[in-house]
Amino acid sequence: MRKNTKFFFLSIVFIIILFYLPCLAQQGVGNVTRNRAAQYYLGETDELVVPVNVWGFVMKPGQYMVPNNTDLIDLLSFAGGPIEGSKISKIHLVRSDDRLGNHVWKINVKKYLETGDMRQIPSLKPGDTVVVKGTTFHWISKFFEFVGRLAVFAQMFYFIAIAEERINR
Numbered sequence: 496m497r498k499n500t501k502f503f504f505l506s507i508v509f510i511i512i513l514f515y516l517p518c519l520a521q522q523g524v525g526n527v528t529r530n531r532a533a534q535y536y537l538g539e540t541d542e543l544v545v546p547v548n549v550w551g552f553v554m555k556p557g558q559y560m561v562p563n564n565t566d567l568i569d570l571l572s573f574a575g576g577p578i579e580g581s582k583i584s585k586i587h588l589v590r591s592d593d594r595l596g597n598h599v600w601k602i603n604v605k606k607y608l609e610t611g612d613m614r615q616i617p618s619l620k621p622g623d624t625v626v627v628k629g630t631t632f633h634w635i636s637k638f639f640e641f642v643g644r645l646a647v648f649a650q651m652f653y654f655i656a657i658a659e660e661r662i663n664r
Contacts, residue, residue: 543592547619549574551627552581564618567602570625583608587626588617 499656543563547570549556554575561570567588577583591597600617607616619625 545619545621547622549625549627552578552629552633552659553627554578561619566613566616566618568607568616569603570619571604577604577627579626580629580636582628583628585628587628588619589624589626590620591622592620639659 515628544560545563545565546558546560547565548558549570553571554577559570559573561573565573567586570635571577571625584603586602586604588600588602590600602617602618607613
């Protein structure tokens with residue numbers, strides 16, 4: 496039975512690593528200073544476009560080349576909009592500026608949707624990163640989903656141990 500216990504614990508550790516190692520894989524990149532003029536490009540119709548990033552709980556995260564002076568709402572629309580479980584009341588806009596330094600703004604898009612007040616929706620600059628985080632409820636449900644999966648494996652190993660015990664009698 497001792498061999499089964501070791502196998503059980505090694506299996507649990509393997510499962511935890513399998514599910515959560517990808518979350519740890521992303522590492523930060525150092526502060527990169529770039530020439531501001533090199534961050535603007537001409538699009539297909541000779542309009543000025545800039546690269547911006549969208550991360551997190553949107554339909555299509557990634558880097559987008561958007562027209563200059565695109566606002567946050569337009570960018571979220573380009574990315575397919577927020578998905579279920581997104582926290583639109585606190586969207587982070589990360590901007591690096593040579594003069595102002597690094598800054599993070601928290602933007603309440605939910606308030607914009609309720610009032611229509613565009614004053615709180617910023618225009619994007621080259622290299623901006625927009626991060627749409629998940630709600631607390633989403634993360635709690637993910638936790639219980641993971642615990643449920645672990646319980647299924649634990650129950651499976653328990654039944655195997657009982658079957659082996661009955662066979663060895």
